[in-house]
Amino acid sequence: MMRDFPVRRIFCNRSPGVAPWKDNAQVILCGVLFTLVATAGAQPLLKNGGFEADRYTAYPGYAHQNGKKISGWAIKGNVGVNPVHLAKGAKGTPSPFADNSRPPQGKHVLFMQNQATVSQRVGGFEKGKRYRVTFRENGRAYNASTTFAKLTVTLGGKTIVSPHVVRPVCKGNRADLPYARVVSGAFVPTADGEQELVFQTLNGGGVSVLIDDVRIQEISGQEK
Numbered sequence: 001m002m003r004d005f006p007v008r009r010i011f012c013n014r015s016p017g018v019a020p021w022k023d024n025a026q027v028i029l030c031g032v033l034f035t036l037v038a039t040a041g042a043q044p045l046l047k048n049g050g051f052e053a054d055r056y057t058a059y060p061g062y063a064h065q066n067g068k069k070i071s072g073w074a075i076k077g078n079v080g081v082n083p084v085h086l087a088k089g090a091k092g093t094p095s096p097f098a099d100n101s102r103p104p105q106g107k108h109v110l111f112m113q114n115q116a117t118v119s120q121r122v123g124g125f126e127k128g129k130r131y132r133v134t135f136r137e138n139g140r141a142y143n144a145s146t147t148f149a150k151l152t153v154t155l156g157g158k159t160i161v162s163p164h165v166v167r168p169v170c171k172g173n174r175a176d177l178p179y180a181r182v183v184s185g186a187f188v189p190t191a192d193g194e195q196e197l198v199f200q201t202l203n204g205g206g207v208s209v210l211i212d213d214v215r216i217q218e219i220s221g222q223e224k
């Protein structure tokens with residue numbers, strides 16, 4: 001029986017009043033720490049976790065209209081990337097799905113409409129170590145007044161983020177709040193090597209989930 005884990009959401013606003021040089025110092029320190037961790041052992045290497053690799057030009061941004069691919073990911077259903085880089089004078093708006101808040105990482109976000117899956121086989125897991133997945137999520141504001149999208153995440157066939165409703169963080173065309181941050185339950189592989197990470201949306205009715213900044217991190221034994 002698969003165990004479900006609760007979803008934790010943390011809003012990630014930058015603290016007001018923090019001097020820019022302090023932010024830069026934190027970034028540099030994080031870079032040093034990351035280098036130290038990276039050299040300590042192999043880490044799961046997720047490809048295109050920020051969905052920045054592809055530059056779509058066909059409105060409204062479905063993958064099947066734009067080369068039938070999202071680099072690094074296997075896709076099924078109505079999924080794609082927003083914003084679309086429209087030609088000058090072309091009809092449509094650049095982000096019909098990502099219609100509220102701002103992309104939390106880079107310029108692009110993934111969207112998943114109705115029932116769909118986006119998955120990736122990720123190498124570099126080590127037996128017995130503990131890992132977690134973090135990502136940012138939001139809902140499309142359009143259509144959200146009648147029903148909401150539902151999302152779940154599995155890793156290696158185990159549920160690490162339980163099925164949950166994803167509501168838009170803002171009204172359409174507003175950016176009052178950032179995308180919600182999701183932290184999965186811990187995952188412990190029973191063998192070295194690849195594991196499949198799967199994002200799955202469960203509801204129909206025209207609703208869409210927006211996802212960005214997917215990461216896999218090893219965690220210490222004390223962290224839940």
Ligand SMILES: [Ca+2]
Pocket residue numbers: 050051052103104105106107108109212213
């Ligand atoms: Ca991004």
